[in-house]
Amino acid sequence: MPGSRGVHDGMTETACDVLVIGAGFGGLGAALALAERGARVVVCEALRYPGGCASTFERGGRKFEAGATLFSGLGEGQVFAQWLGRHGLSVEVDWLDPVVEVRSPGLRLPVCRDRAAFVASLCALPGAPEAELRAFFARQGRVAETLWALFDDPALLPPLGAGALLRHLGRAGRYAELLPLMGRSLGAALGRAGLGAFAPLRTYLDGLCQITVQCRADEAEAPFAMATMDYYWRGTGHVRGGVGALAWAMVEAVRRAGGEVRMASRVKGLARDGEGWRAETRSGVIRARHVVANLLPQDVRALLGAPLGALPRVDALANEVESGWGAAMLYLVARAPEGAGDEPVHLELVADHEAPFIEGNHVFVSISGAEDEGRAPEGHRTITTSTHVPLSTLRQQPKTESAAYVASVQARMRATIDALAPEWAAGVVEVMTASPRTFQRFTGRAGGAVGGIPRRAGLGHYLGAWPRAVMPGLWMVGDSVFPGQSTLATAVGGQRTAAQILRALDMAVP
Numbered sequence: 001m002p003g004s005r006g007v008h009d010g011m012t013e014t015a016c017d018v019l020v021i022g023a024g025f026g027g028l029g030a031a032l033a034l035a036e037r038g039a040r041v042v043v044c045e046a047l048r049y050p051g052g053c054a055s056t057f058e059r060g061g062r063k064f065e066a067g068a069t070l071f072s073g074l075g076e077g078q079v080f081a082q083w084l085g086r087h088g089l090s091v092e093v094d095w096l097d098p099v100v101e102v103r104s105p106g107l108r109l110p111v112c113r114d115r116a117a118f119v120a121s122l123c124a125l126p127g128a129p130e131a132e133l134r135a136f137f138a139r140q141g142r143v144a145e146t147l148w149a150l151f152d153d154p155a156l157l158p159p160l161g162a163g164a165l166l167r168h169l170g171r172a173g174r175y176a177e178l179l180p181l182m183g184r185s186l187g188a189a190l191g192r193a194g195l196g197a198f199a200p201l202r203t204y205l206d207g208l209c210q211i212t213v214q215c216r217a218d219e220a221e222a223p224f225a226m227a228t229m230d231y232y233w234r235g236t237g238h239v240r241g242g243v244g245a246l247a248w249a250m251v252e253a254v255r256r257a258g259g260e261v262r263m264a265s266r267v268k269g270l271a272r273d274g275e276g277w278r279a280e281t282r283s284g285v286i287r288a289r290h291v292v293a294n295l296l297p298q299d300v301r302a303l304l305g306a307p308l309g310a311l312p313r314v315d316a317l318a319n320e321v322e323s324g325w326g327a328a329m330l331y332l333v334a335r336a337p338e339g340a341g342d343e344p345v346h347l348e349l350v351a352d353h354e355a356p357f358i359e360g361n362h363v364f365v366s367i368s369g370a371e372d373e374g375r376a377p378e379g380h381r382t383i384t385t386s387t388h389v390p391l392s393t394l395r396q397q398p399k400t401e402s403a404a405y406v407a408s409v410q411a412r413m414r415a416t417i418d419a420l421a422p423e424w425a426a427g428v429v430e431v432m433t434a435s436p437r438t439f440q441r442f443t444g445r446a447g448g449a450v451g452g453i454p455r456r457a458g459l460g461h462y463l464g465a466w467p468r469a470v471m472p473g474l475w476m477v478g479d480s481v482f483p484g485q486s487t488l489a490t491a492v493g494g495q496r497t498a499a500q501i502l503r504a505l506d507m508a509v510p
Contacts, residue, residue: 002040002260012284016040016260017505019279019288021267021303022444024052025487026477027294028250029494030501032083035259037498037507042288043254044281046266046444049244050251052294053443053450053479054487056244059432063375064331065243065384066442067450069366070099070346073488075235078152080246080491087253092240094344094369099232103420104203104350111204115141115233125200133201136193143181143223144230146174150483151234154492157483158466159500178223185457186225187218203353205229210357210388211348211364212485214324214454224455224484231486238344241372243487270303270474277473290473290501292494296321296480298446300470314470320453321480322395325388326436327450328360328409330417332383333376334367335427342370349420351412358388360412365421383424387413391447394436406435452479467497475501 002016020031023045035041049055054068073079074093084091098110112118119137123130149171150156155164168175181189186209190196205217205225212228213220239246251261262283269280270291279286293300297317301308308315345367355361366384368375376382389409394402410433418425436448455461467482469475477494479485484493 002042014042014284014286016042016286016288018042018290018292018501019044019267019277019286020292020294021270021279022046022052022294022478023050023247023251023261023263024294024478024490025054025247025250026479026490026494027052027292028247028254029491030292030294030475030477030498031254031259031261031494032250032257033495033498034501035254035257036086037502038258039502039505039507041254041259042286043251043259043261044265044267044279044283044286045261045263047442048264049247050261050263051244051247053445054243055247055443056242057442059331062331062333062382062430063242063244063372064382064432065366067327067329067384067386067439068243068487069238069364069384070236071239071243071246071487072231072234072236073151073491074237074239078235079154079488079495081235083253084249087256089249089252089256091246091249093237094240094371095237096343096346099236100346100348102204102207102348102350104353105420107200107203107353109200109204111232113233115230122201127198128200129194129198132194133198136190136195139177139193140226140229142174142177143226146171146178147223147227148230148234151488151492154495157492157496159496159503181222181226182462183457183459184222185218186220186222187216188457189222189226190217199353203350206353206357207348207350207362210362214388214451214485215456216357219454219456221455221457221461224461228486238346238369240369242368242375267303269305272471275473290475290504292475292477292497292501294477294490294494295444296446296449296478297476298322298449299444300474300476302446311470314476317453317476317480321449322391322447324391324452324454325358325450326391326394326448327386327434327439328389328406328413328436329434329439330383330385330410330413331432331434332385332428333380333430334383334424335380335429336370337423337427340423344369344372345424347421349416351416351419358390360387360409360416363387363413363416365417365424367424380427380429383428385413385417388450389436391436391449394447403435407433452485455484467493467500469500473504
């Protein structure tokens with residue numbers, strides 16, 4: 001356990017092996033992996049609840065998801081299930097079927113839990129090129145199987161031991177199929193497969209890519225995008241009670257492993273202290289040999305008080321984040337429509353499939369289930385809806401114009417919901433709006449940025465595909481660094497970063 005002693009002015013000083021800043025899933029994944037191996041770990045979270053962008057917050061007696069609403073990696077033998085099982089914790093998961101329904105004018109496309117059944121439903125659509133669809137999904141399935149294996153068995157991700165290298169050599173034939181796709185877009189792969197003009201597939205993939213790799217199919221790096229096409233079939237479910245239930249379970253797992261987690265304990269400053277680090281927090285001074293920052297690069301730079309140019313890698317990551325997105329949100333309470341089932345509902349709505357999938361044209365809607373107790377009044381559901389807005393647009397506008405812009409986006413969101421989910425729109429009784437600035441307050445992320453770095457086509461994404469310290473003993477985890485987006489990816493990235501730190505601490509590495 002971390003050691004504490006009194007210091008002047010009633011503050012305390014704590015010494016530990018590793019300070020983790022931020023209880024998002026990257027930070028929690030790192031903290032749990034470290035604590036399980038005996039490292040003295042302290043986690044400091046500025047908010048009163050964990051999860052970061054994947055958290056559940058309460059306003060006015062209602063509970064909403066801050067951002068992320070569906071989780072992968074929850075299936076038997078997968079990472080989250082393994083962690084919870086080892087520490088005797090349980091999280092209830094609703095295994096929905098369909099997982100999501102895509103709706104656009106003239107299109108209702110349920111994404112069912114069975115991959116083959118989903119492909120068959122695409123093939124049954126009017127004008128569907130069945131042979132081309134089946135051939136493309138066969139190839140996509142092989143790519144996804146190759147890449148998802150890295151998350152099912154994170155020891156195959158860097159840092160690599162001798163055993164992992166030998167296993168990679170045995171998989172060389174599988175990796176060969178990735179080479180022609182690297183540096184190319186998913187849109188180009190669709191074109192070569194004869195599917196560029198099949199609108200239902202393009203609508204589905206543009207929406208999925210915008211959510212997962214943060215750009216449309218024509219821009220998305222093909223191997224990344226083809227892997228994320230399996231997202232709904234990789235242990236993805238609805239966490240009963242809200243995604244925050246999983247975050248709190250991870251906090252409890254860290255504590256049971258011997259780590260310390262301090263909520264509402266903002267880290268106010270970070271500086272080198274001999275060969276380690278000194279952090280000023282609301283609860284006192286923490287001295288640590290290593291620091292894991294589950295923060296955006298902009299926030300790391302601010303915490304260090306580093307000027308532009310002092311940390312080139314952090315600056316470069318910050319610029320890439322700023323090329324991405326914020327989120328405009330509508331948090332709704334609605335009466336459940338007549339005939340609605342008890343299960344949660346997730347809808348992806350696209351008003352115009354030929355327009356950019358942003359700014360209210362593309363809206364993701366997550367509706368709580370009847371058994372999500374304590375989230376809404378009897379007979380009602382809470383609904384989290386979100387759309388992407390370009391951070392570059394927000395930066396270029398004065399505050400007064402920015403507020404009007406976000407309001408116009410939210411109005412378009414309402415119009416999209418009214419048109420494509422009228423059964424839920426008709427029952428709305430409460431509306432709470434949120435802009436990227438609000439999202440920044442909910443999550444502590446600079447500018448309200450969501451989703452990390454867009455994975456646009458290019459070989460640069462592979463150059464940083466391993467955990468690296470940004471300064472001696474200072475590590476970053478989260479969706480802007482290795483291995484990228486999704487809650488599962490950030491948690492696994494935290495785990496693998498922990499493996500690097502354990503080596504530096506001369507502790508056993510998993």
